[in-house]
Amino acid sequence: MTGPLSHRIAELCDEIVTQVGPHGADQVRHIGERLGEPLxxxxxxxxxxxxxxxxxxxxxxxxxxxxxxxxxxxxxxxxxxxxxxxxxxxxxxxxxxxxxxxxxxxxxxxxxxxxxxxxxxxxxxxxxxxxxxxxxxxxxxxxxxxxxxxxxxxxxxxxxxxxxxxxxxxxxxxxxxxxxxxxxxxxxxxxxxxxxxxxxxxxxxxxxxxxxxxxxxxxxxxxxxxxxxxxxxxxxxxxxxxxxxxxxxxxxxxLAALIAETGEAGRLTTTDVTALRTLAALPGAQLRLLLASADLFRTRAAPVEQARRERLLRLLDLYGVGFALAQLAADPRLSTGDLIRRLVQASGMPRLRHTLDQAVRWRSDAIKAGWALAALERLAGRSRDRRDRAVLRDAVERLLRDPAYHRLRLLDVAHRVTTGAVPMPDEQVQELTRLAVSDDPRWILRMPGAAAPQLREAAVQAAHRWRAYAHAGGGPAQSRAAQVAHRGFHLLAQQTQADGSQPPTVARHTGGETTERVQP
Missing domain, CATH: 3.40.50 (Rossmann fold)
Structure with a gap:
């Protein structure tokens, strides 16, 4: 689904595609089409x-x-x-x-x-x-x-x-x-x-x-x-x-990727779990010997045929087999579905999905819009046609003058400081990154229970800090980055005043833990 930022750039591509030459038009059309595709x-x-x-x-x-x-x-x-x-x-x-x-x-x-x-x-x-x-x-x-x-x-x-x-x-x-x-x-x-x-x-x-x-x-x-x-x-x-x-x-x-693949792709069958249940019922000493190595698990005498044990190793490897046997030994009535869910949890996949949600899905609109904006800028820089360059650069500048698109400048600056291209103290890097990737003032300002007036005051104070850093924080690169951050917090203060209040924080369960997070 196209978000508001990328939707506006797609509209911009539709507007300018007839104003540039054939080669530029093809490139602009491609950029616009990509904005409608998944990340x-x-x-x-x-x-x-x-x-x-x-x-x-x-x-x-x-x-x-x-x-x-x-x-x-x-x-x-x-x-x-x-x-x-x-x-x-x-x-x-x-x-x-x-x-x-x-x-x-x-x-x-x-x-x-x-x-x-x-x-x-x-x-x-x-x-x-x-x-x-x-x-x-x-x-x-x-x-x-x-x-x-x-x-x-x-x-x-x-x-x-x-x-x-x-x-x-x-x-x-x-x-x-x-x-x-x-x-x-x-x-x-x-x-x-x-x-x-x-x-x-x-x-x-x-x-x-x-x-x-x-x-x-x-x-x-x-x-x-x-x-x-x-x-x-x-x-x-x-x-x-x-x-x-x-x-x-x-x-x-x-991540234990093999276990994650087996669990997420539904490869562990009821017959596999029946075999695991049979092995889990073995005396402790016999089971420990069986699990001492993959070769022993394959070759030693056991009440499950060798071909089935080979399959279990291909699906879970020895750690996954041992984990499954421990779960079934503790709860012999554990269903196939419940065992698969525990295996997926033990693989680390829930944490990876949560991390990808934070790093990609929740900010996909801004990522896609930033990609498209960068593509238009590169196209303008490479174009040999003076008129095409003027049309493209004017379109980009008009877009960035919109306060809603200040997020794209923030993303670009955050990219520069997080990669070390523009050195900054860690505290400023973290605050700037939060501002760039979210529009939730409670999360950005680390004030989960604050009311709108408190949030506005905190955003104003942050804007003042960044303005001071712009004047005395380092060289020209740091100053330019700090000016972008200053305007970002100024806009955040305006947002909190206009909104009055923000949606409550929601609990997300990841990897057996509950974390507090509002989706940007």
Whole structure:
């Protein structure tokens, strides 16, 4: 659904499309059409990091191949459709339709050389894709690995850090994403950080900052031996990664992606749970020996056939199996649905969904509008036609003079300060970011129970602080950012006076915890 900010820019595109030349008109028309589409989120990470498993968990269907093959060498776009459909889009613009395989997945072979494929376009009838398009990307290469130079002309920056053979059309499809999820395993190496910095530079402007980028510490069940609980290790490790990548991502969320995929995609059957229930009834010593390793779980004598135990490992790995057995041992009457819900909770998926809601969905209108505004500005800068440049720049300036669009200036400034391009003290960075991504004065000002007069006074005081910082806070870049923040808090004070009061804070339940948050 198009929000008010992006709707106005779409109207602006309709107004100016007849005022520019044919090439400019095509670009403006494309920008306007994109505003009516769901937000695009690119999933990035190294080969075998678990990107496709995460995609399946987000979509709620196991449709993306998780083994390295032809499909993992090209970009795959998952979007909502009225019927399931797979189209291989060629670099020449051609489309070749393929059926899903017998397991409901994208076929392992595309039928054409990967080098001739721009991207794979997958339409699915899942409601989870109605307001979000997910782009599964090829694996990132190491910083010291040679990468395709063909990306440079498309994205206008150093070649994006994909493995050899990833063509410019695929890179261009990724660059169109408005938000990014980075997937890591265990620890971030120096070349990971370098590769992600290059990936960030190749994506849309507003997607390349901690405001709209989230990290995922995947495969946390591999951090410990056997069925042991990985969370005591995963939580501090993710926090350390978040500190290391604070200029790249807003947060790093731990996730047992395989368990999340199995639970969200409904892959655990009643027969599987019956087998787990049988194993959970074994004597403690026998069960501990069975869970000592994956090999022992497969091969030791047990009252469940070996093929079924192999399947359970493929679905849950040893940690998930051990967790499920513990739940069933404690409550033998636990239903299949309740067990699946507990597995999803244990995977960390609720926290990831909440984080994505905060980082992407709640501010999707502003993200899309910011992307479109940046695209119009780039189009004006690249245009060789003087009249086109004048029309585009005048349109952008008229838009930004509207107080409602000051949010876009705030987003741009917040992007600059969160990435470190404009250094500021952490307290100012956090306050400016809150102002940029929300229109709820209670959340921005950290005054959840305040009445309208208190909120207005606090907003006025914040405006005064930022005006003082603009005059004495640093260099010209800090001064310009502070002036934008000053006007933002001035407008917030006017809003609280006009509204009189704001909607009450609502409770949101995430990962077993209740957090207070108002949707921007």
């Amino acid at each position: 695009r989120v690119a999933i990035a990470g190294r080969l075998k990091a678990g990107k496709s498993t995460l995609v399946n968990a987000l979509i709620g269907r196991r449709v993306a191949p998780t083994a390295v093959g032809e499909c993992t060498r090209v970009v795959t776009r998952f979007r909502y459709g009225t019927a399931d459909r797979v189209d291989v889009v060629g670099r020449d613009g051609s489309r070749r339709s393929l059926p899903l395989d017998d397991d409901g997945m994208i076929p392992g072979r595309l039928g054409v050389p990967a080098s001739s494929v721009a991207y794979v376009d997958v339409a699915l009838t899942t409601d989870r894709l109605r307001d979000l398009t997910v782009v599964d990307t090829p694996g990132l290469a190491s910083a010291d690995q040679q990468v395709s130079e063909r990306a440079h002309p498309v994205v206008g920056v150093a070649a994006a850090p994909f493995d050899d053979g990833i063509d410019a059309d695929s890179t261009s499809e990724i660059a169109a994403a408005e938000a990014v999820v980075y997937v890591f395993t265990q620890a971030v190496r120096a070349d990971d950080a370098n590769a992600l910095a290059a990936f960030r530079a190749s994506t849309a402007r507003l997607a390349s900052s901690p405001i709209n980028a989230v990290g995922v510490l995947g495969k946390i069940d591999t951090l410990v031996a056997g069925p042991d609980d990985p969370w005591p290790v995963a939580v501090p490790l993710a926090a350390g990664q978040a500190r290391l990548l604070q200029r790249t991502v807003g947060d790093v969320v731990p």
